[in-house]
Amino acid sequence: MDRALLIVALLCYLAPAVARDDGRLRVLAARWWVPAGVLVHINGLAMALFLDDVPLRSMTEGLGLTALVLVLARLWFGGRPRMAALRRILLGLSVLLLSIAAVAPAPGGAPMQLSPFFLVHIGLVLTGFAGLALTFSMSTLYLVVRRRLKAKRLADINRLPSLDALDSLILRTMLFGFVSLTAGMAVGFAWAATHEVQMRGGDFTTVLTVAVWFWYAIGLSARSLAGWRGRVSAIFGVGGFAAFMLITTVGLLVAGWHGSA
Amino acid sequence: MESNIVAVGLSHHTAPLEVREKLAVSQQVVPELLRELRGQGLGREALLLSTCNRVELYAVPGRGQDGESLAAWFAERNGLVPRRTLPFLYRHQGDAAVRHLFRVTSSLDSMVLGEPQIVGQVREAYRVAQESEAAGPVLHKVMDRALMVAKRVRSETRIAREAVSIGRAGVELARQVLGGLESRAAMLIGAGEHGRVVARSLLDYGLSELVVANRTFARGAEVAREFGASAIPLEEMPRYLERVDIVLTSTSAGRLLLERKEIQTVARRRRFKSLVLIDLSVPRNIDPSADDLDGVFRFDIDDLRQVADQGKVAREEAAREAERIVDEEVEKCWAWLAQVEINAGIGAMSRHAEQIRLAELQRAHAVLDRLSEDDRKALDAMTKALVKKLLHEPIRATRQLAEQGDRHGIEVLLGALAGTPAEGAPFQVGGKLKEETDGQ
Numbered sequence: 257m258d259r260a261l262l263i264v265a266l267l268c269y270l271a272p273a274v275a276r277d278d279g280r281l282r283v284l285a286a287r288w289w290v291p292a293g294v295l296v297h298i299n300g301l302a303m304a305l306f307l308d309d310v311p312l313r314s315m316t317e318g319l320g321l322t323a324l325v326l327v328l329a330r331l332w333f334g335g336r337p338r339m340a341a342l343r344r345i346l347l348g349l350s351v352l353l354l355s356i357a358a359v360a361p362a363p364g365g366a367p368m369q370l371s372p373f374f375l376v377h378i379g380l381v382l383t384g385f386a387g388l389a390l391t392f393s394m395s396t397l398y399l400v401v402r403r404r405l406k407a408k409r410l411a412d413i414n415r416l417p418s419l420d421a422l423d424s425l426i427l428r429t430m431l432f433g434f435v436s437l438t439a440g441m442a443v444g445f446a447w448a449a450t451h452e453v454q455m456r457g458g459d460f461t462t463v464l465t466v467a468v469w470f471w472y473a474i475g476l477s478a479r480s481l482a483g484w485r486g487r488v489s490a491i492f493g494v495g496g497f498a499a500f501m502l503i504t505t506v507g508l509l510v511a512g513w514h515g516s517a
Numbered sequence: 518m519e520s521n522i523v524a525v526g527l528s529h530h531t532a533p534l535e536v537r538e539k540l541a542v543s544q545q546v547v548p549e550l551l552r553e554l555r556g557q558g559l560g561r562e563a564l565l566l567s568t569c570n571r572v573e574l575y576a577v578p579g580r581g582q583d584g585e586s587l588a589a590w591f592a593e594r595n596g597l598v599p600r601r602t603l604p605f606l607y608r609h610q611g612d613a614a615v616r617h618l619f620r621v622t623s624s625l626d627s628m629v630l631g632e633p634q635i636v637g638q639v640r641e642a643y644r645v646a647q648e649s650e651a652a653g654p655v656l657h658k659v660m661d662r663a664l665m666v667a668k669r670v671r672s673e674t675r676i677a678r679e680a681v682s683i684g685r686a687g688v689e690l691a692r693q694v695l696g697g698l699e700s701r702a703a704m705l706i707g708a709g710e711h712g713r714v715v716a717r718s719l720l721d722y723g724l725s726e727l728v729v730a731n732r733t734f735a736r737g738a739e740v741a742r743e744f745g746a747s748a749i750p751l752e753e754m755p756r757y758l759e760r761v762d763i764v765l766t767s768t769s770a771g772r773l774l775l776e777r778k779e780i781q782t783v784a785r786r787r788r789f790k791s792l793v794l795i796d797l798s799v800p801r802n803i804d805p806s807a808d809d810l811d812g813v814f815r816f817d818i819d820d821l822r823q824v825a826d827q828g829k830v831a832r833e834e835a836a837r838e839a840e841r842i843v844d845e846e847v848e849k850c851w852a853w854l855a856q857v858e859i860n861a862g863i864g865a866m867s868r869h870a871e872q873i874r875l876a877e878l879q880r881a882h883a884v885l886d887r888l889s890e891d892d893r894k895a896l897d898a899m900t901k902a903l904v905k906k907l908l909h910e911p912i913r914a915t916r917q918l919a920e921q922g923d924r925h926g927i928e929v930l931l932g933a934l935a936g937t938p939a940e941g942a943p944f945q946v947g948g949k950l951k952e953e954t955d956g957q
Binding site for chain 2: 485
């Protein structure tokens with residue numbers, strides 16, 4: 257993905273936050289700059305898909321795709337007054353991901369062999385990753401709303417989404433992310449078996465992805481079997497993704513995808 | 518005065534809850550009271566508005582009646598001692614009564630500015646008055662205008678945008694936790710006023726099931742009937758706690774009815790499903806230490822007020838704009854009522870003149886007994902024309918004074934022309950009582 261385009265998109269997403277005036281400027285920024293950023297973002301992603309030798313193989317592209325999904329979700333919630341806080345969280349998270357993507361190193365080592373299996377694997381895993389990023393956003397907001405209700409800070413509380421609605425969104429996005437991740441992993445393992453690629457026990461990304469898969473598998477099973485929901489479920493969503501992000505960022509900054517396999 | 522309108526009542530501004538409770542009127546007995554009032558000749562038209570925050574009577578007094586006699590009747594109901602209740606009552610007459618009604622209907626006099634329930638309550642009171650045949654031309658006109666003013670205030674100002682009543686605040690908090698109320702069940706413990714208000718609002722917002730638990734089962738059953746709910750004895754309350762999503766307490770027990778331990782057990786059995794506890798009692802009935810339990814959200818009356826107060830500044834600004842609309846509409850309505858009065862005054866004056874003409878004609882006939890039928894007809898026509906011509910200028914002058922808004926001038930003119938201020942002929946404009954006028 258072209259870094260210049262990515263930075264332009266990032267600046268567009270930052271516009272609503274920078275426009276301090278709470279009148280026309282902010283409204284204009286939210287109405288026009290974010291959609292404009294999305295167009296630039298899609299353009300950059302498309303260029304990467306068509307021009308790069310191996311699309312989405314770099315951290316920049318992977319995070320760029322995830323950030324795009326988050327901004328699209330932000331636009332999806334656009335007309336709902338109670339979702340203003342969620343929109344801010346989604347936009348903030350996409351700005352964070354894009355910022356990391358902007359400074360991430362270019363992929364090193366020899367290019368991998370291009371295969372449709374490989375593309376589907378990366379696409380599904382990244383979609384799963386984006387779903388879990390959405391879970392993180394919903395979970396964060398859930399904890400904020402719950403905290404305000406418990407602390408009796410109730411002024412304008414009805415401008416925030418209800419806990420029940422957020423809990424339902426947490427479940428749906430977690431399921432979506434988990435299913436995508438599972439499918440992506442299955443395709444990845446199948447691709448590795450077909451191409452006789454040695455999956456070393458120390459492969460950072462593989463180990464991390466499996467760990468994340470187990471984390472969310474536990475969360476979903478506990479919800480189904482033991483009735484885990486609400487705060488517990490939200491902590492699971494926040495904790496899982498935050499740890500994943502931290503480890504991924506540090507690990508990939510050092511090693512790149514699949515330990516520069 | 519024929520069409521003078523009077524408002525007598527009390528509200529949260531003038532009377533504490535204990536007094537309001539004593540004077541409160543259930544909807545079932547309103548038709549009977551209206552019949553009684555009219556039967557006793559106290560009012561020709563009447564409407565009774567009874568809500569949790571006010572009890573008010575709007576009436577067109579009968580002959581010889583005024584605000585004081587209506588207030589006395591109002592205060593004596595339910596065997597109350599007038600001496601104790603009269604100090605809490607306000608009386609408004611004429612345009613002041615119209616203004617009060619317009620302000621009440623537009624929720625400018627409500628506990629929470631801009632709350633929407635009052636319009637429905639006024640409309641219901643008007644419907645009952647109509648069905649009881651207690652509403653006449655004056656009340657029809659005034660009530661139509663009042664409902665129209667409320668609509669104007671809601672659509673032309675921001676007063677209703679952020680308005681939240683105590684009932685609605687309870688709904689907002691429950692919905693903030695539970696989302697939609699369509700598949701939710703609630704339990705009301707006690708039969709206190711606030712609890713009933715919140716329960717009513719929850720039902721209005723789609724609550725699917727309500728159970729009422731009360732120390733006195735019969736009272737609980739009565740409240741349950743009011744809501745189309747089911748009643749249970751208070752001893753069975755713990756068993757129902759697991760089944761409901763919202764618990765409302767509104768009792769005068771003065772002690773904790775739900776201890777932390779009990780709530781913790783219920784929360785555990787509900788397996789993380791949220792439970793909303795709304796404690797409307799003072800002293801509280803739900804242990805505040807339950808706040809830190811997972812899945813439990815406890816709110817008390819102060820929390821509801823916090824929600825109800827949101828947007829207060831904006832509403833107060835809007836209220837100033839709404840007052841301007843009310844002033845404008847009161848003037849229009851009062852001009853119409855004054856016109857009705859002027860027409861009635863002119864009618865009385867014409868009847869008085871006709872009585873004089875007929876009496877004089879009769880006297881003339883006794884003297885002029887040899888007049889032919891044609892002569893009699895000519896004399897009759899001549900006297901009629903004479904009276905008509907004599908009255909033409911005063912009537913024109915009256916209408917001119919009405920256009921100029923000189924009510925005192927009209928009163929003096931019509932009073933003088935109508936002869937003695939006997940019953941039927943007296944004229945009062947501007948809502949002044951006969952006694953006040955006489956005293957001048």
